[in-house]
Amino acid sequence: MPFDDAYYQDEAVLVGACMKNDRKAQRIVYEKYAPRMLALCMRYVGDRDAAQDVLQDGFVTVFGKMGSYSGEGSFEGWMRRIFVNQALMKLRKSDVLKDAMDISDMKGHEPFQDDVLDRLQGEVIYDLISSMPVGFRTVFNLSVIEGFSHQEIALKLGISEGASRSQLSRARVWLQERITKMENRCR
């Protein structure tokens, strides 16, 4: 049944139409959320081509599992969880997480100043996160961006809670050092 775009403005209507396999509604969902989801995928897998694969698989899964969206919480939040799982599956398949959780010694770092971030754009931070070592990147994304607890991260990645906390600390230090270096270069 052809509807114009105005019909799909309301998210509840859009989601309901997707559940009925309305292709137009699905396409609108894709066009609306694909840029953010691709950014999410690239933050996890680091590589654009691999992120495109995850994006495609993620949307196929989203549209296939629309029936399981109960309406609790935001639709975008529900989709993000699916994409995060797809990204983790991709990383597991590539075996990159296998040895990525080795804890290495890191030097002590300078305290981070709060005004440094104000001078940077989001894209810069995003690029830095995408270039992190995969173990740091995965835990940092899951903890800081997605908000999972260390217990949940430990379950997802098959590591201990202690390892998750250590990885996060080291990821934070890694990121702060690079932000500081970048800031010093720009001055």
Place this chain on the structure above:
Amino acid sequence: MQMTDKEFDESIRRMCESVEVAPDAGGWDRIEKAMVRRSRVTWAVRGFAAAAVAAVVIGMFISPEGDSPVTAEVVPVGITDQLAAVQPVVVSPEPVVPALSGSPRRDPVSAVAVVPAASACEEEMPVADVIPGPAAPQEIPPSDDEQSSGTENPDVKPASGERSLEEQIREAQYLAYAEDEEKPKKKGVSIDASSDMYTLFGSGNVSFSRRNMSGGSGSSADFVIKPLNGEYPSHSFPISAGLGLRFSFGRFGIGTGVNYTYMKSSYEALVYDNDYYPAKTYQASVDQSLHYIGIPVTFLCDIITSDKLSFYASAGGVVEKGFGLKYRLMSRDGNISYKSLGVDGLQWSVDLGLGLEYRFLKFMGVYLDPRLTYYFYCDQPYSIRLEQPLQLNLNLGFRFHL
């Protein structure tokens, strides 16, 4: 002022949330195709699985062979153990059956020498000796306390012309065993020689969602072929042949063997070739040939069988190894080059099917097995199996029963 970890995390999260990356063009088309493909596979597999399960369930209820219920029901207490030891026999023209008391008598109806009651059993010859086979019925010598031969035991002789219970049992057994003897043997080994025909529904629109379509081993860095999207590939009918061995256990069976498949495709592709210095990338028309040798494992279940015809269901899988991957590459400026590569990895597939065999000779039959096969993505060189992972095959051949 120093930031706490919590403040730092919150700032980072806020900065990253707003970042967007534009996806590649054509992303939606790929997703749509993947959804259509998944839907087709889901419904085809569901439908075929339902049909196969229904056929198996119906077949189990039809029960083409089985013990006659009469035997089990009418056996009187005390005779059951002895009857259980009786071997099935072929009809003999003048079977000899001892009466319950032990004296032998000639009974034109029965074909089974039934071991008499327990008291006489120890003195009698074993059943196997009494019933040697189709040609020679023998008499069971009477026990010592029996009356002389030729005199019927008054205890056994039915009154008023009706058949005794024992006679009814023997008749039922005779009928049951005779029926079994006429049927083809259910245990055995057979050899299949077959070929496959395929139905191809390729639309020509291939979804090249996979990043790399490199062919062969050692080629991921040195030689890469990426079929161009939108250019209609041409896939010839795969040619398959095989030899199989099938072991039957009653209604069920298991088969294995070896099969060979040859596939040929033509398509436009972008080629990266590191054999040149410097390495070059160019568009080419590609003619590709690829061979597979595989080992199938199939589980079978007879649904309906008769002397000449049998109808069965099958389910199984194949693991195949590719070899002899060859490319003929013609670039836009007319240069032709050839490339031969090995094939890494294995191709896995599963199939579900039904089969019909017509036995035109006692030891030989011809069969037709339509089956649905699904080829998993196993990072194999590009072929029709990537474009159309779900295929309907027709396997036909000759079966030799040993």
